[in-house]
Amino acid sequence: MLKTCAGLHVVAQTPFRADGAVDFDSIDTLSAFYYRHGAQGLLVLGVSGEAQMLTPDEAVAVAARFVAASGDRRIVAGVSSPSLAVLESVTRDVMSEGADGVMICPPGHVRTDEEIIGYFGAVFDRIGDVPVVLQDFPAASGVKMSVPLIGRLLERFPAIEVIKEEDFPSPPKIGRLRAEMPRPVRILTGNNGMYLPQELERGADGPMAGFSYPEMLSGVYDLMQRDDRAGAHDLFNRYLPLLRYEAQGKWGIAIRKEMMRRRGALDCAILRQPAPALGEADLAELDFLVGRMDLPD
Template sequence: MTKSSLKNCTGLHVVAQTPFRADGALDLDSIDTLSAFYYGHGARGLTVLGVSGEQGKLTPDECIATAARFIAAANGHRIIVGVSSPGLAQLVTVTHQVMAEGADAVMICPPRGTQTDDDLMRYFDEVFACIGDTPTVLQDFPVHSGVKMSPTLIRRLVEAFPQIGVIKEEDLPSITKITRLREELGTSVRILTGNNGLYLPQELARGADGPMAGFSFPEMLSGVDDLMRNGDREGAHDLFDRYLPLLRYEAQGEWGIAIRKEVMRQRGAMECAALRAPGPVLTALDRAEIRSMIDRMGLEFKFDNKSAA
């Protein structure tokens, strides 16, 4: 396979949460309900084991098991697996395993230490020498990786490595970076956006092909994308604005992921809202604040009375 397998990678690709049990063990059973939740709210595919999917807290075997369960539940939807790692050996091993399980592509963010353009070209030369023609999403997320990639360098990477079919653009300001990337790349690759969806209408207006983000109400992300795609910019902004208080509230790093998982637990997407340690644990005050916010937003969603895990 080459990047041609990613040429139709448009629309919402949710960055999936990884469900755990209260004791920190993987909850593979909840992957089935979680997948159905995402697809029922407009996801065309999932990106599993991303940053907000707590990939860094899983062993390689757990990464493979998690990806395999999402693949089994895909029901024809695209599955992209995050395989970024400080070490090339783990990246290569996990890539081969998840592709053998049936993943459609992998996502790679360059590791810290690859600072110059020459460093980055050498790094990806080594990567693709090992993983061959695996379809790849290139993640541009310098806040997380510490690695800056200019639009000119990204064009060089895309030209040198046709396996790269999608850029996940998260370099702020993302809207101007998307404009520059379209100038450099035209429509030769797809551009999906992250950053929790905080700038989604503007990013789509600049030429992004859809969101690759996590949010406890993914129907907003897919809805905004559909409205923009159909030329209804006012409707897209109206829908986005309705959810903005909670979207902003979730955009608080790992604590925001805890908020997101709790809301999704309450929506029936997963059994337990726990993050794997080390990670934040919500208090009763935190949960009351979430309930108050969602009530004020007038969303059609009622919290249950279960204690949060």
């Protein structure tokens, strides 16, 4: 069940070998890395997890390996697809492998409120009462969902148990969601954790984000839970230069994977092609940036 989601849920990277094949062994070391640094669960097959570069069979196999490495921690699988048939098939398979729920973002071809409601009606007709994280991410999907519309979705579809809020500006929208929703719902945040302190202050239940230092994300959450607002902001600010540097779309994922390779979480930092590759100037720039930040090994 997703109704008790709180704390850090890392958007997991998908490891690849140098030849572009999925590196299943590194899923184990990557999972251990995330949990060691405070993750309460993982989102697998997300956008920054390169889900769009996997075949449906690979996606299910990746989710299954993360479930096997989870130690009963929560695993949510991203299943968004313009094809309802693919969404239904992958949802069925990842849930049979032990996932706790799925995350769905509406596709770009639905625009009006009624189209969005109709789309989710068709989704739930196919997948039944599978627990769902509703992803509100218009920068990626092109779909705007207002607070009143999200309220209507929650009233109509009880299987929606979590909102992943990534609209801009996220803090005030989270505040409105917390105040206006028709039933209690968990709110997790994304956007690479860039606005985490303010989002937590407005009522978010934790981050669902990726960063090469996940202990910062979990640490900020823990400090806010202890009402140490100044300490949370100080910790966040310590890591901000690298967090900002990683928040550059697919190129930023290449930076994140390189940092995680350096930290021992991955054997190989490669992205599945076509994708950006870091050059000597990029690596030198990263060395200089990190060298000035006095970060943990």
